[in-house]
Amino acid sequence: MTKKKSSPVKQSPNKVTPLPSADLSRLMQRRLFWMLSIAAFILFGSTIQYGFVLDDLAVIENNRFVQDGFGGIPDLLSTFYWKGFWNANAGLYRPLSMVMFAIEWAISPNNPAIHHFVNVLLYALTIGLLFKLLLKLLPGYSVWVSFSIALIFMVHPSHTEVVANIKSRDEILCFLFFLLTFLSLLNIRDGKRTDLIKPAVLFLACLLSKEAGIMYLPVLGLYFWMLRKESVGSTFKKLLPLLLISGAWLILHQLVIHSDPTPPIQYSYHDNSLVACENGSRVATGIGILGRYLLESIAPFKLSYDYSYNQLPCLSFTSLPVIGTLLAVIFCALVVIKTHRSRPEIAFGILFFFITIALVTNIFSLIGTTYANRLIYTPSLGIIISVVIGVFTLFKSQQTEKWQSTAFLISTLAAILFSIQTIQRNKAWESNSTLFTADLQNSPNSARVQFNYGVLKMNTEQSDSSAMRQQWQLAASSFKKAISLDSLDANSYTNLGVVCYRLNELDQSVRYTQKAITLNPDDPSLYGNLGDAYFALKEYEKAANTFKQVIGWKDATIGHYKRYGISLFSLKRYPESVAVFKKGIQKFPNDTEMASNLGSAYGAAANYNEAGRVFEGIYSRDSLNVNALRLLILSYEQAGNREKVAQYSGLLK
Template sequence: MAKDKFNDKSKDKKVDLTSESKLQLRLIYIFIFAFSFLLYSNTISHGYVLDDDVNTRANKYVQEGLKGIPKIISKSYYHGFNGENEGAYRPVVLVIMAIEKHFWGNDPKVGHLFNLFYYGLACILVFVLMHHIFRNKGHIIPLIISLLFIAHPIHTEVVANIKSRDEILCFLFIILTLIFLVKYNYSKRLPQLILSLLFYFLSLLTKEYGFTLIGVIPVLVYIISNKDIKNTAIATAPYFAVAGVYFLLRSSLLDNIAFQEEMDLINNSLVGATTYSDRLATAVTIMGKYVMLLIYPHPLSFDYSYNQIPIVSWIDIRPIFSLLVYVAMGVITIKALLKKEIVAFGIVFFVFTISIVSNIFVEIGATFAERFLFIPSFGFCIVLVLALKRMLKFNPGANKNKLTFYGIIALLLISYSFKTYDRNKDWKSNLTLFTADVEACPNSARTHYSLASTLNNNSGVESNPKKRARMLQRAVVGFKKSLEIYPEFSSAWYNMGVALYSLGKPEEAKTAYENAIMINPADKQALNNLGVIWFNKKKYYKALEYFLQAVDVNPTFVDSYANIGAVYHNLGDMDNAIAYYNKALELNPNNRSAKENLAKAYRSVGAIEQAN
């Protein structure tokens, strides 16, 4: 059996690509792009979903279009969204989003179309890279790897979610980095190396996955070249230098290179581990779950937060099994490296790119996510195809086991494609996504909360009173389910209070708001809403107590200033009423309620001129 390795002398010779059918290659490129585009074509009509607003409508710099680009380049990824200049520095994707906004406005169809375009381009580049690596060995294996990558259902979150454009672009730049690295190793032409380093820098400016190439590049160079370990390390040095430049740039522009906010249990279940041993056991278990979801991608969910993946210890079989899987990967990699087999590159690519989100080395802002598998899945597809090829002793140039090999690949492609196309439908809107995913991840407090919040929000625009009431009742049920899983979820208490108040149950709403501020005393909205409930009972001093607390925790909270004015107005203290109405209007000159009440207050003291 022919092995997929690089120990032949042909790699040192210039390959005459004109001997291959250029037309055939072009047809393959067209087919790859068409397949990827058609597979996700049912996402084009989708709206903004989940966290798309982070880098679209709710990002003030993106909304400025071309004028916002200088600010994007000089601030953190989230600064235009929440004003915090810390953590991630990913200007490339935001610059692209700003350009889209400038020319096409806020149109989700355009966003989805560009996601499909970049994804199709990335998939073509996957084929190009594998075609370069499988030098002189035909198109079949590179094409199969590319098609499996395209069809894998784990990619639905990234391709169907506009916000995940950063994942697609980062992967695209990673593949370009490797393509020009391979070309440089064959040709020794300096421009190829410069282009590789440039694309590596762009990958870092898009998302932090680029850092993991520091572990991947030496392995690829070692496999495709005659270099020993020492010279391989030397060949990797320029990439370390580029990473250092990026790190210095990031450090100089951001106030903090890491997120300063304390990790919340609702975002990462590992925070709830009482010992480091249990945290590590759970993280290792999660690493095994990533492999399992690549092998059997069902069911899929946008969220796996608390308590979908519970804390486990080493007496549980799951972390032990997961650890053995990765130990086996290590053994296979070492053996494959000694023989310079390509499967080693696939394993190393998977392990290194997944390591950055593993929660083993550092806790990140999520327990587990399908989007984290988008880039690592490329390594999985390489390993899967080469493992099948070896097990079946398949050789593209021979007939032995050809039918079996192609049959398995066809079965995988058909099943993957069906699952992908079907899963895309769930990403049409927040309502369709969250409705599907409470079934997929019933033990996640966030899935129930997200569906309940969407029903709560949508009820505000429902004109049919009966339908509106049913939506609010479903929302309350969802919030209660979320709180059964995580009783300390302050946002769920607050939003349940909103739904209960809309249902005409102010006493139950009051209890929900009180629970919210017991958990989060700085919840200005819960404090304000409690004040409104007491105000409606004509308990003005009790209402005033909560309104004052709200402006104490947030001195720019317009609603509570206007409400304080209303309290004093009803108490007959017009001087204070006028003062607080004016304060509200100072913060927001367009506050209609404060304007009208201020005019009434002026008229009540005979200040007709000011009232007008």
């Protein structure tokens, strides 16, 4: 009996052969990578249309090296951070972001959109790379653990300043190159010495972006020792190229900083409010600041572009924020001890936070700012890692692939809440105007925030006079608040004097301007403001004495000369008035009003021929000036010069 040949089984044309589970996992990871990157770009995409804000002025908009484009790159590579804008040698050398700004300026000059676009693009790339790194760091956990960590980090409201403020690209670049360095170290093949070059070069780029990148070295060492269980010797060998490149970078850094003759900047309490604290109080306040950073990592609220004097006042060791911080540190230490064997990733995350935040807390040394949202950018990752893994562990879902797990839903809810806050925070960074207005509520006790808001309202243009007056009143209120916070704020006294002058509160203008002069006696413009107020009050003796100091200033204005001369004229000190107007004409030879004042002063001094000649000169330049014609005829009549009177009388209709 012959066997029938079995016919091949026909497959339905719509049936897809399932991929192996490993391939499915890789496909999911790729999709999640792109999902996170695109979501990050969309989240901050609105900032691309924003303008230059805050320190963007110094690093881009008015930076002469950046504005030189490609030609400015050698200067940017060989000078300290602020050199292209002002001589403030703060010991910073961050050429990488500055070089990028110069290239972008060369491509599209004075266009903030290109700089914002690059910031958003780099941030989106950073989030994708962070997800890839987390997958390698957490191989025993579900992909959703890594996804949740990257997602929450991406939408963290404190990171808005890093993306929306172009200047903060140094933060993005430093962290980006740290991620690339970390990934390169994890991909090193045994026996391949050439593989050690790539992470060293990438780490150098990190250090050239921002000095704080040096703190990533102990983080890397901690990972290989704590999570990979490598020996100290093996860890040291792996990190040796990075240590060597760090040494070379440090030499370069010091050569650039110290080769410039500009002396190091001395920070004042305006830069860092801890300068105003006593020594013991400085440490206590620094501890309180550490606690605030820890809290902001978990619950970011009342975010602000500025926390300077006196938003965060000096603390003592008995202050509740200090006690609370110390208790939180003790709790974190206990968690590290408890989890460093069973869940070393949680311990690693906590230590990651404290290592990367250490340099900016002002506990060990004072930096150029009291507190800043941008400084929590990298450290917040450590807390997010610990909290997310802790939540997944609590719900025993750290190894399941089900995204529907309670832990993932909790992480998603947190991400949604953060996203809403981030979207709102993005709007504040559209311009200085929106930022200064929004943060008046978030940092009401910062003298600088009050001052900046006052300047904003002081310079607001309104077509309606009553609306303009209302803006000036808001400015005055903000300057007064700044002064109540900082009684030595000379700039607030100066501007308050100007605003009171505009509001016709002249006595107040005099009082505040005098205080500004007491605090800043070398500013000649203040004497001009004081003279203007005295002049408006018709206190001509005081006005004259004040303007006398002003006209010796090379930037004395035409108004200063006029009001000085008129003050002397009103005091009937006519010869002195003549002398002032003559000096004014020498400096401003084409001003008709100044010349007319000189003619009047000559006439008042009974020097009628000179008065006639002055008015004759005015009329010769402007034959339509009937008033000058009348005055020259009158002057020559007083001088008895009938010939001149006859010459010009016929012209007067």
